[in-house]
Amino acid sequence: MVPKNELDTPGLGEVVEKVQEAKDLHLKWLKNPFETELWRSIFRHKVDDAPRNRSLAVLSNVFLHLHPAKVNRDAVRYTFTWGMGGITFYLFLVLTFTGVALMFYYHPTKADAFRDILYLKNDVPFGNFMRNMHRWAAHAMIITVWTHQMRVFMTGSYKPPREFNWNVGVILLLVTMLLSFTGYLLPDDQLGFWAVTVGTNMARATPLIGHEGPLGPEIGATAFNDIRFAMLGGSIVDANALLRAYIWHCVALPLVAGIFMIVHFWRIRKDGSISGPAPVMLASEVKTAKGRR
Amino acid sequence: MDFQQLWEITTLPDNIPIVLLGILTPFFLWYGFREAVKNDRLIAQLEADPALAKTHHRKHQPYHPAWDKTVHVWPYLLRIEFLACLAVTAFLILWAVYFNAPLEEPADPTLTMNPAKAPWYFLGLQEMLVYFDPWIAGVILPNVIVVGLMAIPYMDTSPLGNGYYTWKQRKFAIGGFMFGYLVLWLALAFLGTFVRGPGWMIFWPGEIWDHHRVVHEVNVHLHELFGLTDTLQIAIFGGVATIGFLAAAGGATDFALRKYKPELFRKMNIVQYVHMVGFLVIMAALPVKMVLKLAFGIKYVWVTPWFNV
Numbered sequence: 001m002v003p004k005n006e007l008d009t010p011g012l013g014e015v016v017e018k019v020q021e022a023k024d025l026h027l028k029w030l031k032n033p034f035e036t037e038l039w040r041s042i043f044r045h046k047v048d049d050a051p052r053n054r055s056l057a058v059l060s061n062v063f064l065h066l067h068p069a070k071v072n073r074d075a076v077r078y079t080f081t082w083g084m085g086g087i088t089f090y091l092f093l094v095l096t097f098t099g100v101a102l103m104f105y106y107h108p109t110k111a112d113a114f115r116d117i118l119y120l121k122n123d124v125p126f127g128n129f130m131r132n133m134h135r136w137a138a139h140a141m142i143i144t145v146w147t148h149q150m151r152v153f154m155t156g157s158y159k160p161p162r163e164f165n166w167n168v169g170v171i172l173l174l175v176t177m178l179l180s181f182t183g184y185l186l187p188d189d190q191l192g193f194w195a196v197t198v199g200t201n202m203a204r205a206t207p208l209i210g211h212e213g214p215l216g217p218e219i220g221a222t223a224f225n226d227i228r229f230a231m232l233g234g235s236i237v238d239a240n241a242l243l244r245a246y247i248w249h250c251v252a253l254p255l256v257a258g259i260f261m262i263v264h265f266w267r268i269r270k271d272g273s274i275s276g277p278a279p280v281m282l283a284s285e286v287k288t289a290k291g292r293r
Numbered sequence: 294m295d296f297q298q299l300w301e302i303t304t305l306p307d308n309i310p311i312v313l314l315g316i317l318t319p320f321f322l323w324y325g326f327r328e329a330v331k332n333d334r335l336i337a338q339l340e341a342d343p344a345l346a347k348t349h350h351r352k353h354q355p356y357h358p359a360w361d362k363t364v365h366v367w368p369y370l371l372r373i374e375f376l377a378c379l380a381v382t383a384f385l386i387l388w389a390v391y392f393n394a395p396l397e398e399p400a401d402p403t404l405t406m407n408p409a410k411a412p413w414y415f416l417g418l419q420e421m422l423v424y425f426d427p428w429i430a431g432v433i434l435p436n437v438i439v440v441g442l443m444a445i446p447y448m449d450t451s452p453l454g455n456g457y458y459t460w461k462q463r464k465f466a467i468g469g470f471m472f473g474y475l476v477l478w479l480a481l482a483f484l485g486t487f488v489r490g491p492g493w494m495i496f497w498p499g500e501i502w503d504h505h506r507v508v509h510e511v512n513v514h515l516h517e518l519f520g521l522t523d524t525l526q527i528a529i530f531g532g533v534a535t536i537g538f539l540a541a542a543g544g545a546t547d548f549a550l551r552k553y554k555p556e557l558f559r560k561m562n563i564v565q566y567v568h569m570v571g572f573l574v575i576m577a578a579l580p581v582k583m584v585l586k587l588a589f590g591i592k593y594v595w596v597t598p599w600f601n602v
C-alpha cells in the first residue's frame with residue numbers, strides 16, 4: 001500500500017506491513033547474524049572462511065593484533081615454547097581480575113587490613129575463592145616466569161636480534177618478584193610481617209645508603225634517612241609500610257609490568273616473531289669474521 | 294626416622310608451588326633436552342654429509358615440501374591459546390577450591406616467628422645470608438644476578454643454537470646457566486624450604502624441628518687460623534686473601550678457557566671476555582664460601598672495621 005501523500009498519517013495497513021517486515025528481518029538476522037548491521041559495526045570484516053578474513057580477524061581486533069596474521073608453521077608447536085610466556089601473561093590477567101575484586105573489600109590500614117582479609121575469607125560471597133585464586137595464580141606466575149626464562153635460554157632465543165627483549169624479560173622477572181613481595185605484606189599477618197621485616201632488614205646493609213652498610217654511617221646514614229626508611233616510610237614495618245606496599249602492589253608495579261609487557265610483545269613482533277624452531281646451523285657455516293652477523 | 298616434619302613442610306599450602314616446581318623443572322629439562330638430542334643428531338648427520346646439508350630443510354620435525362611455510366594465527370594459534378587459558382583456569386579453580394591461602398595471626402612485632410621464612414621463591418636469597426653478610430647476600434649478589442642475566446646476550450657471541458634446542462653446540466653456555474639456575478638458585482631454595490628449621494639450623498628430612506636445639510657454632514674467621522690479632526694486619530690479610538682468591542680464580546678460569554675453549558677466547562672481544570670471567574668468578578665464589586662455612590666453620594675471610602666478607 002503506497003501512501004498517497006508523505007504527510008498522511010500512516011494507517012493501520014502500513015502498521016501491519018511493518019509488523020510483517022519485523023518478522024522477516026528477525027528471521028533474516030537469525031539465519032545469518034554476521035550480516036547484521038550490529039555485527040558489522042563491531043567486526044569490520046566478513047566471516048566466511050577465506051584467507052583474507054582469517055587474517056583480518058586477527059589484524060582488525062585490538063586484543064589480537066599483537067599477533068601477526070600468520071606464523072611459522074612449526075612455531076605453534078608445544079615442544080618449542082612450552083606455552084610458558086603466554087601462560088605467564090594469562091596468569092597476569094587472572095591476577096588483575098581477582099586483584100581488582102579483592103580491592104573492593106580491602107583497606108590498607110593497620111586497623112582494617114587483617115579484618116578485611118577475615119571478612120573476605122569468611123563472609124564475602126566468593127571472597128575466599130577470589131583470595132585463593134589470587135594467591136595461587138601469583139605463585140604459579142613465578143613458576144611459569146622462571147620456566148619461560150629457562151626455555152628462552154635453552155633455545156638460545158636471547159641471541160641477535162633478541163638481546164634487548166631478553167633484557168626486557170629480566171625486568172619483567174624482577175617486577176614479578178617484587179609484585180609477590182609487596183603483596184605478601186598486605187594481609188598484615190605474622191607471615192607477611194616477618195617476611196617483609198627480614199627482607200627489608202637487608203636494605204639496612206646497603207653500602208653507603210644503608211645505616212648498617214659498609215661506609216653508610218660514615219657518610220651520615222641513620223635508621224631515619226636511609227634506603228630502608230624510604231622503602232618502609234618509617235624505621236619499622238608499620239602503617240606507612242602497609243600503605244606503600246599497597247600502592248606499589250596495586251598501582252605502580254602493575255603499571256610498570258604492563259608497560260614492559262607491551263614492549264616485550266611488541267619486540268617479539270619487531271624482532272621477526274618467535275625465534276624458532278629455526279633450521280639448525282652448522283659450525284662449519286659460521287663466518288670467521290669478527291663481530292656480529 | 295620420622296618424616297612427620299617433612300610431610301608438614303611439604304603439605305603447607307604455601308609450599309605446594311615449590312613441590313610443583315620440583316616436578317615441572319625436571320620434566321621440562323627432559324622435554325627440552327629430548328629436542329636437543331634430536332637436533333644434535335641431525336647436526337651430526339649434516340656435518341658428515343655436505344651434499345645433504347645443501348638440500349636439507351634442517352629441522353627434525355615432520356616436513357613436506359608442499360606444505361605452506363606459515364599457518365594462519367586464526368585458528369591455528371588462537372585455538373591453542375584459548376585451550377591453554379581454559380586449562381589454566383580449570384587448574385586454578387581446583388587449586389583455589391581445595392587449598393586455602395594461609396593466614397596467620399595478626400602481625401605482632403613483639404612475637405618473632407621462628408623460623409621467619411620468606412616465601413619459597415626468595416629462599417635462595419635467604420639461604421645466601423648464611424654465607425655472606427646482608428650487604429653482599431641481600432644487596433650485591435641480587436644486583437650481580439640481575440646485571441649478569443642482562444649481560445648474557447652481549448657476552449655469548451656464538452651464532453650457533455639461535456632458535457633451536459641443542460646441547461652439543463652450546464655445552465658451555467647451557468652448562469653455566471643450568472649450574473647457576475638449578476644449583477645456586479633452585480637447590481638453595483629447596484634447601485631453605487625443606488631443610489632449614491628453627492634458628493635457621495639444618496634439620497634433614499627425617500628429623501623433627503627442635504625449637505630448643507642449641508648448637509655452639511664454632512665460628513672462626515680465616516685470619517684467626519693464622520693467629521693474627523692486630524686490626525690493621527687482619528684487614529690487610531683479609532684483603533689479600535679475598536682479592537687474591539678472586540684473582541687466582543679469574544686466572545684459573547682464564548687459563549682453563551684458553552686451554553679447553555680456544556675458539557671462545559678468540560671469538561670474544563676483551564670487554565666481553567673480562568666480564569664473562571668476572572661473572573663466572575663471582576658465581577663460583579658462592580659455593581666456595583658455602584664450603585668454607587659448612588665444612589670448616591669459617592665465617593669471614595676478610596674482617597675490617599667497616600665491613601666483613
Ligand code: HEM
Pocket residue numbers: 081083084085086087088089092145148149152155157158162165166167168169170172173176261264268273274275276
Ligand atoms: C611477566 C613475565 C613475562 C611474560 C608475560 C612474557 C611473555 C612472553 C611471551 C608470550 C612470549 C612469546 C613466546 C613464548 O610464549 O614463549 C615471550 C617470548 C620471549 N621472552 Fe618473555 N615473558 C616474560 C618474562 C621473560 C623473561 C624473564 C625473559 C628472560 C629473561 C623473557 C625473554 C623472552 C624472549 C627473549 C622471548 C623471545 C623468545 C623467542 O623468540 O623464542 N621473557 N615472552
